[in-house]
Amino acid sequence: MTDDIPPDHPEFWSSRYLSVNTPWDFDGVPGDLKEFLKRKDTGTNPQARGKVLIPGCGLGHEIRAFTAAGYDVTAIDFAPGAVERARRLNGTALASRIILGDFFTHDFTPNSFDYVYERAFICALLPDRREVYRARIASLLKYRGSLLGYFYYQKPVLSEGPPYGFAWGAADELFARYFILVKDTPVADSVPMFAGRERWQEWRRTSFKD
Template sequence: MSDPADPKFWDERYANGKTPWDYGGVPPQLRDYLAAHPRGGRALVPGCGSGHEISALHRAGYDVTAIDFAPAAAECARRNLGAPLAERVVLGDFFTYDFPGAPFDVIYERTFLCALPLDLREKYAARTAQLLKPGGALVGLFYLGDDLDGPPFALSAADEARLFPPRLLLVNDQPVAEKFPLFGDAERWREYRRVN
C-alpha cells in the first residue's frame, strides 16, 4: 500500500512498528506553550497517531478531542492514554467529521500536515480555519522545505504563503528545541493566529 490518503497505508506502518515520525512523548515546545497558556479551552489534535500530546493538553486544562482516520493509530492512542482519556480519541476523517466541540481554541499540529497528500493542503488550511475560533491558535511543529518525496511532505515557503494567509497569520516561529532524526533542521515550532 503506497497511498497516504488511504488509512491502510498508516495501519501497515503501525502493524510493522515503522513509525519514525513518533516522538514518543511530548515535545518540549508544546510543554512550554502549555505552561505559558494555561487558560484551557477546547483543543483538537488531528492525525493524533500515538496520542502522546493529548494527555499534556488535558493536564493543562484543555477539553481535548483527537482524531485519526487510521484504525491502528486511533487504537494505539487509546491504549497509550487509557481511561478516561481514551474516549477523547475519535476514529474519523478530519475533513468531514462533525466535531461537537467546535470551534476550538487550539489545534495542535505534529506530523499531520506533512503526512497529507499535497492535493489536500488547501482543504487542510480551510478546515483548520473553519474549526478555530476567531483568535484561536494553530500551534505545533511544522516540517518546512522543498522535499516533496514523502510522506513526510515538506511545506515550502511559497505553499505556506498561499495556504495560510489571510485566515491564519504566523505570530511565532522558532527552531525546534530538540531535533528529531526524521526531520533534522527542517522542523520549526510555529504559532498561527486565526483572524476574524
C-alpha cells in the same frame, strides 16, 4: 516511505502503527509544546483554558499533556492501528476522547475550538490537500483561536513522500488568507527525519472572510 498502498488510505498508516514503524513519532511530549503549556499556565481556572483539537493524532502522546494542563481535548485519526494504540497508551479515562474517523468529514461543530494542534499531520497529506486542510482548520477555530505546532520545511522541496515539506515561505502564502503568524522558532528536539527542518509556529485566526 514507499508502499503499494497510497498515503491517503488509512491502511498505509495503520500497518505502520501496528508494526511500530513510526519514525515520525516523538515518543513523548516535545519541548516546544511543554514551553507553550507552561507559558499559558497562568494559574487561573483550568476549565477556562479552552478546547483543543488534535487531527491526525497518531499515538497521541500530547493528549495527556493538554489534559493535565486543564484543556478539553479531542483527538482524531483515520488509521485504526493508530487509534488502537493511542487508546491503550492514554488509558481508559481518555480513550473516549480519541475518535476513529476522518478529520475532513467528521461532524465537528464549526468555530468551536480554541486551538488546533499540528504534529506531523499536514506533512503526511498530499500537497494538493493543503488548501482543504487550511479551510477545514479555519472553519473549526473560534475567532482569534490558534493553529499551533510543528511544520516541516524542505530546501529543495522533494516530490517524494510522505513526509511532504513546505518550501520556505509556502506556509505563509497558504495561511495568510485566514491567519497571522505570531510565533516562529526553530525546533531543537526534532526526531531525526525532521531534524534541522522543523519550526514551531503559532498561527492566530484573524478573519471569517470566504
